Amino acid sequence: MGCSSLRPEPQIVTVTNTVKTTVPIVARPKGAQINDVKIYVVNADNYDEFVEKFTNKNGELVYIAISVKDYENLSLNFAELKRYIEQQKQIIVYYEEAVKPQEETQN
Amino acid sequence: MFGAIKIAMVMTVIATAGMGYLYVQKLQSDLETARANVAKMEVAVQISEASIATLQQDAVRSAELNANLQRDLQTAERYGDELRATLQKHNLTALAQRKPGLIENRMQDATNSLWNDLRSITDPNGVQQSEAGTTNSNSN
Numbered sequence: 001m002g003c004s005s006l007r008p009e010p011q012i013v014t015v016t017n018t019v020k021t022t023v024p025i026v027a028r029p030k031g032a033q034i035n036d037v038k039i040y041v042v043n044a045d046n047y048d049e050f051v052e053k054f055t056n057k058n059g060e061l062v063y064i065a066i067s068v069k070d071y072e073n074l075s076l077n078f079a080e081l082k083r084y085i086e087q088q089k090q091i092i093v094y095y096e097e098a099v100k101p102q103e104e105t106q107n
Numbered sequence: 108m109f110g111a112i113k114i115a116m117v118m119t120v121i122a123t124a125g126m127g128y129l130y131v132q133k134l135q136s137d138l139e140t141a142r143a144n145v146a147k148m149e150v151a152v153q154i155s156e157a158s159i160a161t162l163q164q165d166a167v168r169s170a171e172l173n174a175n176l177q178r179d180l181q182t183a184e185r186y187g188d189e190l191r192a193t194l195q196k197h198n199l200t201a202l203a204q205r206k207p208g209l210i211e212n213r214m215q216d217a218t219n220s221l222w223n224d225l226r227s228i229t230d231p232n233g234v235q236q237s238e239a240g241t242t243n244s245n246s247n
Contacts, residue, residue: 008133008136008137008140009136009137009140009141009144010140010144011140011143011144012144012147012148013147014147014148014150014151014154016154027231028231029229029231030231031226031229031230031231031233032225032226032229034222034225034226036219036222037218037222038215039211039214039215039218040211041203041207041208041210041211041214042207043203043204043207045204045207046207046208068199068200068203069200071199071214072194072199075190075194075217075221076187076190076191076194078221079186079187079190079191080187082183082186082187082221082224082225082228083183083184083186083187085225085228085229086179086183086228087179087180087183089228090176090179090180090183091176091180093179094172094173094175094176097172098169098172
């Protein structure tokens, strides 16, 4: 009681303001245009056969050779690139799902 | 003399009663305001509880998305792991010496398969998860 009882009761005002950021999902880049590659496995025994086959197909005997070890390395390099692309894509999908509105995700 | 005292006493009683009445009126008004405040506070508490529930749902959803991501990231390692294992298991040089035709076909198939995988995983309208890692598409 006392002087404080003469002051009017203060009115409580509650304001609820929800702000949700909307991030537009951009279109994916166009797919990779991959060209086919012909592989020849050549050793001393089938070299003549290779020369004939290769010349018939390409018109001249000019080629880029690669050792078995380097072919393995090339395969592993491509496997690494494939893994990187897939994981990068999965991370993008993760972010797309995370920023999607919840109602849309549940549907 | 007594008449004046009586009048003063009556006036005092009337004034006291009037002040009491006003005080009660104010108390009633404060009580109404307090009730309204309590109602507002209850609504605020409900909103806060709803916000906490939403945050908890978001946390669960984030954990689920994160678990899915970790699983998918792990799956993407499979192709390389399988390829490494196959290359370690087989001596490709010796096989190329003995059966160049067979190895050539297998290399060609594996390479074509890899190109198809790359086309598939970069296809903007394609499926999210490539199945390439689940099949034996290595070069041996």
